[in-house]
Amino acid sequence: MNARLIKGPLLALLVMFAVVPASGGFAATLPGAAPPGADTAAAPPTTPAAASAPPAVATAPPAAASAPAAVPTAAAAAAVEKYLAGLSSWSADFAQTIDDGHGKILRSAAGHLYLQRPGKFRWDYSEPSEQLVLADGKHLWFYDKDLAQANIRDMDATLSSTPAVLLSGGAPIASEFTIAPLPPADGLEWFQLLPKHPDTDFQAVRIGFAHGDLEQLLLADKLEQVTRLTFSHQQRNAKLAPDLFSFTPPPGVDVIGRTGR
Secondary structure (H helix, E strand, C coil): CCHHHHCCHHHCCCCCCCCCCCCCCHHHHCCCCCCCCCCCCCCCCCCHHHCCCCCCCCCCCHHHCCCCCCCCCHHHHHHHHHHHCCCCEEEEEEEEEEECCCCCEEEEEEEEEEEECCCEEEEEEEECCCEEEEEECCEEEEEECCCCEEEEEECCHHHHHCCCHHHHCCCCHHHHEEEEECCCECCEEEEEEEECCCCCCCCCEEEEEECCEEEEEEEECCCCCEEEEEEEEEEECCCCCHHHHCCCCCCCCEEECCCCC
C-alpha cells in the first residue's frame, strides 16, 4: 500500500494510527512549544502549517522536562467524555501536517472526514492526491486512486488502543487513556491523553477544543515526528448517508489483503 497514506493522516487518526513515543518526550519535540511563563494568548493561526503548539507539558522524565508535568484529573476525563457523550456522527474538513519535531514540514494533506459511531469512518483525501481510508464497522479499506490499488483488513481490538477510539466510539476514553488538562493556548482548551496500554504505537495525543467543538488533534511518533490535524466546518450529529461507509473497488483496481469473514 502507498506509504503516502500509511504514514499520513490516518496514521494521523487512523493510522494516524501509527504515532508514538519520542525519546525526548512529546513536549520536548513539539515544534513551537512554549517555555514556562511564555505568552500563549496570540490569536489563532489561519493555517495548520503556521499553527503554534500548546504550551509544553512534560511526558518525559523530570531531567528532560521543560515544564511542570500534566497531572491527570477526573475533571479532565469528564470534560473529554462530555464532548463525546451523545455524539452519533461528525463531519469536518481537515488539514494535516507531519513535521520532523523541529518545525520542518515533511508532508501535508487535506480532505474531508465523516464519522458514524460506533466504528465507522471515512477519510476522503483530496490533496496532494485522491485517497480514501474507510471503516465500515467490520473492515478497513485503504484506497489510492493514482495507484489503482486497495488494501483491506479486518477491524479488530487493536483499534481500541489507537487514537481512532477517540471519535469512532467503543470503550470509555478513561479506560484507554490517562487524561490531563493543559494550559489554554491559541484560544483552545487543551487536554493530553497518554495510552494506558504498553503495546500502543504512540506516546501521547493532544486535543484542543473551542466553544465545545474539536479544533485540533496532535500526535507524536517513534521518529519524533509530530502530526497535526486542524478541523473546520464541523457538523455534529448531522444525518449521514449509509453508503458513505461502504466501498466497492472500481473495476481494474488491485485488491491486497484478506479478511476473516
